[in-house]
Amino acid sequence: MTDDKAERHKSRMQQRKALVDAGIARATEVRGVVIVLTGDGKGKSSSAFGTAVRALGHGYKVGIVQFIKGTWECGERNILQTLPGVEYHVMGTGFTWETQDAEKDKAAAEACWTESEHLLRDPEIKLVVLDELTYILNYKYLDKDRVLDAIRRRPRDQTVIITGRGAKKYLEDLADTFSEVKAIKHAFQSGVAAQKGIEW
């Protein structure tokens, strides 16, 4: 690399740093946020669990509620349940197309939501993960207003992550951060089987 090129790189990076630093200087509000991860692409639940590990790595307490899932062994649960500082609840019914029983699913969702409300009232809990909550809301297994209300009333420093496909407008309105994960390509569509350690 010529000195000239190196100088240009340095100058561009100085300008970029000024922009980044100005952004950081503007972001001064310190509080927990609501993060919604939706869309049909891969990576929503794993992102929530990755953030849980991040919070635990700083010694914070984390609450995790897995809606829908819980009928099969799950790699992240094997680890997370052994770490100190984690409260873990699992709805445990499995997919709606497996149970085929709306009444049973609804009762399980209610019980799971009661656990979530405890977490959402506890100022000791830094992060609450509500994994796959969107399905429960979209199937109307829970009263939407009850859910939104409990999230809005949570302790100021608590962050909530909601995952699942098809998040509606009211979740976008509630969210501070709203990411849509788009599946541009998915291995499953080209005939590759889901595998242990990657998909579950």
Next chain:
Amino acid sequence: MTDDKAERHKSRMQQRKALVDAGIARATEVRGVVIVLTGDGKGKSSSAFGTAVRALGHGYKVGIVQFIKGTWECGERNILQTLPGVEYHVMGTGFTWETQDAEKDKAAAEACWTESEHLLRDPEIKLVVLDELTYILNYKYLDKDRVLDAIRRRPRDQTVIITGRGAKKYLEDLADTFSEVKAIKHAFQSGVAAQKGIEW
């Protein structure tokens, strides 16, 4: 819920299950895949780390290479480095706009890639995470063909996850699964500071 409504739900779920089961029956190829998580939205690296925890939870070995990052304490690293079965490498230079030194960044990227190549040759490693690799490729700090070649020649059962903004077409072509995380909203833009345990 009336019996009629419950019956209709059951019938819809039976149809859905038939579709899901047919999809599973078609996906018979068993091999590792390349997953690319790109886009400007929140959740790419945390998703890769969540998947690493998932793989570890089943007793698999995992290799993690963090490009760019590494100058500050990082929650997920605190935990992951203590778990058995993890090989962890960190480039440790920080953002390009912090170093402002292309030559130094390039040398660090080279050293980090040599570690990645070891992981990509080791059949004992189930999952290799190449966190923030897209920046290194886009800045041309590494030879693209050398990178693609090493990923293509990896052991058949090994999965690779590449994260970072601005993944190019050649990464989409290489990928089995390609997710684009779109930022519909971001708390930082509305003045909320990034916080320990959530953003790092």
